[in-house]
Amino acid sequence: MGGESFSYANEAFAFVERLDHLTSPSAILDAMEVSLSRFGFQNFIVAGLPGPRERVDQVVLLKKWPPGWFDLYISEDFVRDDPIIRRCRNSVQPFAWIEAPFDREKEPRCLEVMNRASDFGMTHGFCLPIHGINGYEACISMSGTDLDLTAKTKPALHLMSVYAFERIRAQMSPERQSAGKPLTAREREMLAWAAAGKSAADTGDILGITERTVTAHIVSACHKLEATNKTQAVARALQYRLLNI
Template sequence: MTILSDIPRLLPEGMALGPALDRALAILERAGFSAVIYDYTPVPRSHDGSLITPNILEARRVPEDMLALWKSGFYQLDPVQDAALATAAPFVWSGLGKQSRVMDEVIRERHRPVLGYMHDMRFSFGVTVPIHQPRGDLATFTAIRIDAEPDFAADAAEIVPQIGVLGQIFHDVVSAGFDAETRRTHHVRLTPRERECLSLCADGLTAKEIARRIERSVPTVTLHLNAASRKLGARNRFQAVARAAHYRLIEAAPAA
């Protein structure tokens, strides 16, 4: 079975996220899937290793409470997301039965609430496509079958590579329309001036030199640097620069 026929017509360049997700679900329904989920985050993990709630988290035909639960903390307990960070290949999972190797390797006790939800909602078979970008961005495209027949998993496993292609095409289509705010982490928010001061600090400038560069007083520069450090939970400016770089909030100027 193929689900990839006529993809350019169904998912043309420039299509917005909502309509594209509707089309993706229609394509997946050909293979018997019930629901689809897509998420995107420019920085997948915080500096302490915790999963960051994505900037985009959209779905079709999932239980009514699912997105609210994931946005309020279940995302950090989702073993599927941990598995997506551990592999670049599409993988299968189940809320009811045997897990794939990559899932077995990441599942821990802390994942129990999400696994329990998947079981209660009868998420019997899922395919997740991890989409790793060169700068570290992560998107996942997930097809779910709710309450599948006993033989569904064997048949669906054969088209996992096709779902991988569909997920990548979907991401390429919708991500072309992402604006700068979507591509910036929302986990920590710095003002433009705070980002500017940290960027100059990362380039080796002192507070006095930064003050001359941006035509502000030294106390004002110090205020911006201290505010940025507090938001980043940093003990000093060196740690603030490192964390800001981790969250892609600053970029050092190219070497002369």
């Protein structure tokens, strides 16, 4: 354990502790820059994976990339052929760039992406997929010229990345259900019974009120959630985690 030029374990935990005191994305960016450089990484990006109609720049949370590379990446739409991205979509575990497979013969675009990255000094790297409640959430990809990438350092980078991402998300999406008026306790109750498969009449019997009243609450919830019907209202309430079920 000790005796190395620097302790990856202590570095990682110190970073995680430091995160608690960082209150802005740029502060997190700076802290990541410092800590990751100790592992040999000069560049990194924290981003979601763009959907079919999304652009990369719409899902980037933080990045420290060489000037020019990001522009090229966007203009060439490299994200559609990036082997790192591809593997990221299907991977739970972190992986080194070298472990992201592609066919050099049959997939020239993949090779192109990796070659152009090399032009910017990004030849080797490490990528961590981040998964949440609904599956894939984001990835953190980092690269450098003189990497300290071993079985010992990977867990440290893993830990740092997971906590950094959580911190970034906590700061960048504080809204969530704050949009629109909040549901009342009664409205949530009706939706919960609806989610359990109960009809308005059922719920009324259960709660000792009339079917009409149940319907009124459901309608009210539909308006607040901008849902066109009960099913969508329940789906929205579940997605926004408004129901304790």
